[in-house]
Amino acid sequence: MDYRLGNKVYIKLKNQFTDLYYGGLRIGDLYVSNAGDPTIGRISQNEIKNVLNASCTIIDENQLVESLSIENALNDSKLNTLIELNNVEFTEEALGRHYFEETNNVGGSTNWNLRDNTGNQIIFRTSSYARFADHFVPEGSGKVRGILTKFGSDYQFMVRFESDIEMNGKRNAPFFAEDFQSVKNNVNFVLPGWSNIVEKATKLWKSMVYSGNGYAEFNTTSTTAAENVAWLVSPKINLSGYKNAVLSFRSAQHDLKIDSPLNTLEVYISTNFDGSNIAKAKWIKLEAKVPSLSTPARQFISSGGIDLSAYSGNINIAFKYIGSGKDKTLNGAFMVDDVKIFGEK
16 A cells, blocks of 8 residues: 555645635646536546655554544534544434445435534445445444545535444433424424414414425514514423433524524523413523524534533423514524433433
8 A cells, every 4th residue: 555544645736736625625637527617636547646645754643633522523624634523423314224325325425414412413424435335334322533524515524444433332312302203394383292382473383394304493484473483392301310411402594684683593491381371481591502694504503412400300492483574684494403302310
């Protein structure tokens, strides 16, 4: 092998071309795209050894790798670097499946998702040419080491060998989870135990299915009310028997015009909600990360881990939407998905 792990390599740039591609520098030959535009492509097999020259310097990769959370990894400054993600696991749809599957073929590779215990996710991408492409995705939790790349607005994580994946720990299973995969598309939201309540105007939360993913959505763009306020409240969740409970969920936006407290998504907790009367219950606002105008449309982001350790017994979690249909600058939509609560027995 001419290029070993940790091998310092010199790149001869003469007669090569460069561009910036989704935040990363590409070096290669000049090609013409199908649209007739110039683009950077792979260096020819005959030229590769003239361009890439391996030195005698080899650095231990443990000195090169950076250990990061998924949240901190989702950053252009980490692109094309060796990183390690700890305390992660594959999401449920990948379990029992192969790293590459023809039924999930996206440009010659398969995209699954890695998740941490605060709900952050990142795409895990495997080429059909990978030596482990036909192996099964592991069910446990652990760490993965690989290279961070980007396509469009999507960060994608790719490992080099199957040995980069160490998933020997137990899955971090939530004791409450709702992924909304059983909902119907574009109807008023209904799920057993959940409450869909209007506080101002008449519009309710709706359930939606987009590209096979079910979620809850409140969208004011088709309304004319001066103010819309509606609550989507979880069933009773019993925290008894669990320590250090942590809530996480994912949310997204589309068609927002401005960032404003008059057009926003808020999250609350109550210990005395009776299942129907919002006004009679005491609600405490929880600090959570929610999408803003700068978040790409329909891109779900994690709330982060929300500490519920101060609470015990039965609770309800509520998602409150505030917006206006009459003032077109104060409308748009917020989407909620993957509500989970983790805890220690």
